[in-house]
Amino acid sequence: MSNYFIEFEKHLMEDEKPSEYFNSLIELGAYPKEYPFNMISDLIKTEQNLEYHPEGSVWNHTMMVVDEAATRRNHSENPRVFMWAALLHDIGKGPTTKVRKGKITSYDHDEVGERMAREFLEYFNEDKEFIREVTALVRWHMQILFVVKDMPWQNVEKMDEETSIEEIALLGKCDRLGRGDMNRNTIEKEEKNVKAFLEKSKKKLSRKVQK
Structure with missing residues (x-):
């Protein structure tokens, strides 16, 4: 087991703001350069659409998300799983981020991210x-x-088979609040979105049971 993996986990599980540890590694040039840690550090140079992510790179966003997650890890069903998911949730944006018609996109980064997160942890x-x-x-x-948003990529039934909807909601709240330029109005809006997600998902699942 890598000492860095153990350190990463210690700070994810214990720090009030894990980002301070991760950013200090980058600033000091001490972040491990070897595989598979580079799968995370590649996010430093991975840009995002500033309309939705005014904080800039995927790394900046990820650091904000792990800090949000740290404030809520005690509400998780499994804090260790939750905190590693917060760190790795956008790992798939590295290879999927492209400029299409002048806009930065990262289509399918959730599916690619699943495979990359598995590769990282299996190591x-x-x-x-x-x-x-x-x-x-x-x-x-x-x-x-x-x-x-009732988009065609929703699949509540499959999601429910593979994970906890409440955990997705908790991680999703951290993901949506871990962005730049948040204020009271935007925070309330995102909290309402998470609540709506839970309500709509449970309604879809109850209909399935009734059939």
Whole structure:
């Protein structure tokens, strides 16, 4: 087991703001350059659409998300799974981010991210159930957007089979609040979106049971 993996986990599980540790590694040039840690550090140079992510790079966003997650990890069903999912949730944006028609996009980063998160964790010989739980959160973290906006990529039934909808909602809240230029109005809007996601998802599942 890599000492860095152990350190990463210690700070994810114990720090009030894990981003301070991760950013200090980058600033000091001490972040591990070897595989598979580069799968995360590649996010430093991965830009995002500033309309939705005024904080800039995927790394900046990820750091904000892990800090949000740290304030809520005690509400999680499995804090260790939850915090690793927060760190790895957008790992798939590295290879999927492209400029299309002048806009930065990262289509399918949730599906690619699931595979990359599994590859990352398997490198450290983590147990299969832990990997399954983390990668399921990575895979389905975009469902909040898809369900709330009734987009064709929503799949509540499959999501429910693979993970906890409440955990997706908790991670999704961190994902949506971990952005730049947040204020009271935008925070309230995102909290309403998470609530709507839970309500719509449970309604869809109850209809399935009734059939």
